[in-house]
Amino acid sequence: MERRDCTLVLSGLNLHVTEWGNAQARPVVMLHGIRGYAETFAGVAAALQPDFRVVAFDQRGRGESDWDPAHNYYTDAYVADLEALAQALGLAHFDLLGHSMGGINAIVYAARYPQKVRRLVIEDAGPGAFEASDGATRIRKELATTPDRFASWEAATGFMRALRPTVTEEARQQRLQNMLKPLPQGGFTWRYDHAGIVATRLNPDPTRVVDLEPSIRAIACETLVLRGGRSDYLQPAMVARMRELNPRITDITIPDAGHYVHDDQPALFERAVADFLQRGDTSAPD
Structure with a gap:
């Protein structure tokens, strides 16, 4: 698979x-979650070959991208980055795909630029889900209690195993390879702007917290919601509300998957995405 x-x-x-x-x-653009990175979509990118050009990026403050010195980690900033x-x-x-935080960004972008998003x-x-779910409470607790460094790779592995007990060891190690960097004095720290992201997530400016319902109503393209069957974040009633707000929305529940459906x-996950993006499509690529 060609990579650039x-x-x-x-x-x-x-x-x-x-x-x-x-x-x-x-083209299909993919947006990762709050502590994610572009490489998380390598598997689904491979599954979509040879029909798709998959584009992903380390969103601001993550991976190999710059950290924002002003801690501007809000939806409007992410959406502006995507438009740029x-x-x-x-x-x-x-086409546009987003997980968790990336899903919020994708919803707002699709509503704001309906002429640009095909599916x-x-x-x-x-x-x-972002405000009131058990998963949101879990994520806030994780952010507040996550160490800022680890003495060894083994210590980091133990932390990630406790945090993501249902994913494979291979998936955990891929996460650590993309999320950690060595410290000059030894040990490891996060590759993402942990302090800045925590500050924005735990003490947000209320004027910049987005209400997703108007954006859900404004989506003009076919939309698929993929929910993990045992997710503590997006609940069935929330999915039903999304369908109520917009008849273009359909949904699939992936059994035995939590919030990280593409990992679990x-x-x-890959089959559902491929089937949806390829369904009834006879258009030429842009």
């Missing part, structure tokens, strides 16, 4: 972009 990496200056920050597949194929990416890569019309996939995100059940 580059760094683009978007919204004044250097953001690391990864692409998989033929550059002339149908689309302009820089010449993506006039593309939308939302992985375990929706109105109410990769084969089922």
Whole structure:
């Protein structure tokens, strides 16, 4: 599978972009979650070959992208970054997929730029999940109690195993490889802006916290919501509310998957995404 990496200056920050597949194929942009990174979508990118050009990027403050010195980790900033990416890569019309925080960003972007999004996939995100779910409480607790460094790789592995007990050891190690960096004095620290992201998530500016329901109503494209069957974040009633707000929304529950559906059940996740994006499509790639 062809892979390309580059760094683009978007919204004044250097953001690391990864692409998989033929550059002339149908484009799909993928947005990771709050502590995620572009590489998390390598599996689904491979599953979509040879029909798709998959574009993912380390969102501001994560991976190999710049940290925002102003701790501007709000939806409007992420959406502006995505619009800048689309302009820089010449993506006039593309599919969009987002997980968790990335799903929130994708919903708002699709509502704001309906002419640009062909089809939308939302992985375990929706109105109410960010604010009121057991998963939101869990994520806030995790952020507040996560160490800022580890004495050894083994210590970090133990922490990740406790945090993500249901994923495979291979998936945990991939996460650590993408989320940690060595310290000069020994040990490891996070590759993402833990302090800045924690500050924004735990003590947000209330004027910048987005209400997703108007954006859900405004989505103009076919949309698939993928929920983990044992997710503590997006609840069935929330999915039902999304369908009530917009008849273009359909949903699939992936059994035996938690909030990280693409990690817990990769084969089922990849098949659902591929089937939805390819269904009844006879259009030529942009």
